[in-house]
Amino acid sequence: MNKKWMIVVLGLTLVATACGSHGLTDKQQEQKKTDEQALDPKERKAILGKLDPKIVEAENAFGLRIHQALSKLETGENVLISPYSLSTGLALAYNGSAGETAQQMQTVLGWNDMGLKQVNAANSQLRSILEHGGGVTLNIANSVWIQNDFVMKESYLNTVKDGYGAEVKATDLGQQESINIMNNWVSEKTNGMIKEVYSKPQDAKAILINAVYFNGGWMDEFNPQLTEDKDFTLADGTVKKVPMMKQEQGFGYKESDKWQAVRLPYGDGRMHMLVVVPSKDSSLEELHKQLWQDPSVWRSDYEFETIKLELPRFKAELSDKLSEKLIDILKxxxxxxxxxxxxxxxxxxxxxxxxxRSIGHKVVVDVNEEGTEAAAVTSIAMPTGAPEPTKPVVMTVDRPFFFAIEDRDTGAFLFMGSIMNP
Structure with missing residues (x-):
């Protein structure tokens, strides 16, 4: 019997923006809104107590495996991914899978010892923790757009509505007007950072979209008047000038003879950017090997130190060429x-x-004196069928380095990447 194969496209969008960007100039008003959304300490503690840490461990480990596979392609390009976006997007697809397909997906995603209900409950709890508090704004939205003549199972739709807060909308995906409405939804949920996911009508029966908006400024901003062009040495020895931000401040810090690591807090300190730079007699390649083997080295035991920090102001993105390798990596x-x-x-x-049919992952990270602006888009197409510090520690990030944007309480990586060329 011939099978009738149709097309389903799942588009998942992750966005982050720094305080002061995209028209958000009134920081006090934004902070007030953030504080109103925050969980009180008892509520937060209760949810953290219920959260299965295996969901975060699996998400981070999955992200590091993708990061490793992309880095080993040795293109010399910046490698950036959003483990949270990739895992959440694939979770929506995983909820619709069965049999051997589901078994393979749960193995690759690290969910072998978690049932489907357990995965969904943990993802729901993680979302609640990430969205509420931390002195930053992090809004997450999901939607399912279904072609008028296509029927999706009520059990599936109920799951994504209840577990992921997805809005379900019936429409004609073959009409430009419907695509415009969809793009407007995405633009609204991402505060205008992503205005378009599709430019023309789609031969699809359903489109699933996950949108995340993050707004966080540094707890201690860099003074832009101190930023100046300085040398940055690429992996091949080439030297280029980059705008280097500077500040001397107390941060969580640790080091070895092979690397230096610092945590730069956003908002009230619950979220931060981890920056790890190899020593001059080491390399990012050596750092990667340790990172992929045992990332726990950078999870704890930070000392409060005064750091004389120099960090590039940069904007980097994942190239389409690397993104196109995702299906081969997952296979x-x-x-x-x-x-x-x-x-x-x-x-x-x-x-x-x-x-x-296809998976696309677009990531852009913009680090400046005020904070961090980042965006990630994951699309999946489915054809049917402190102590008092002493003297400052100097940390100059003037060579390729690794970074991650991390939630302190859960340890979840929202973004991670290796900057080869800022």
Whole structure:
């Protein structure tokens, strides 16, 4: 019997922006809104007590495996990903999977010892913790856009509505007007940072979108008057001039003879950027090996030190060339059936056979004196079928380095990357 294969496109969008960017000039008003949304300490403690740490461990480990595979392509380009976006996007697809397809997905995502209900509950709790508090704004929104003549299972729709807060909208995806409405939804949820996910009508039966908006300024901003052009040495020895931000401040810090690491807090300190730079007699390649083998080295035991810090002001993004390698990376990791028309099983999503046709992941990170602006888009197309400090520690980030934007309480990586060329 011939199978009728249709097209489903899942687009998942992650966005972050620094305080003061994109028209948010009144910081006090933004902070007041953030504080009103924050969980009180008892509520926060209660949710943290329920959160299964395995969901964060799996998400970070998955992100590091993707980071490792992309870095080993040795293109000399910046490697940036959003582990949170990738895991959340694939979680929406995973909820529609069954059989061997589901088994492969849960293995690659690190959820083998977690049932589906446990995964969804943990993702819901993690979302609540990330969204509420920390002195930053982090809003997460999901939506499911369904072609008028296509039927998705009520059980699937109820799951994504209840567990992920997804809005369900029936429309004609083959009409430009519907695409415009969808793009307007995305623009609204991302505060205008991403205005368009599709430019023309789609031959699709459903589109799933995950949008996250982050707004966080440094707890201690860099003085832009101190920023000056200085040398940055690339991996091949080439030297270029980059705008180097400077400040001398107390931060969480640790070091070895091979690297220096500092945590730069946002907002009230719950979220921070981890910056790890190899020593001059080491390399980012050596740092990567240790990172992929045991990332726990950078999780704890930071001392409060006064740091004389120099950090590039940079804007970097994941190239389309690297993004296109994601399907091969996931296949090599063991997630094979999801991409094979005759083997994919997404029967928990719809009666019509589905498979994943493509995955796109776009990431942009902009670090400046006020804070960090970052955006990530993951799209999945499925054709059916402190102590008193002593003297300052000098930390000059003038060579390729690793960074991560991390939630302190949960340890979740929202973004991570290696900056080869700022």
């Amino acid at each position: 090599n990791a063991g997630m094979k059936n999801a991409f094979l028309q005759e083997k994919a099983d997404f029967s928990a999503m719809a009666e019509t056979p589905l498979y994943i």
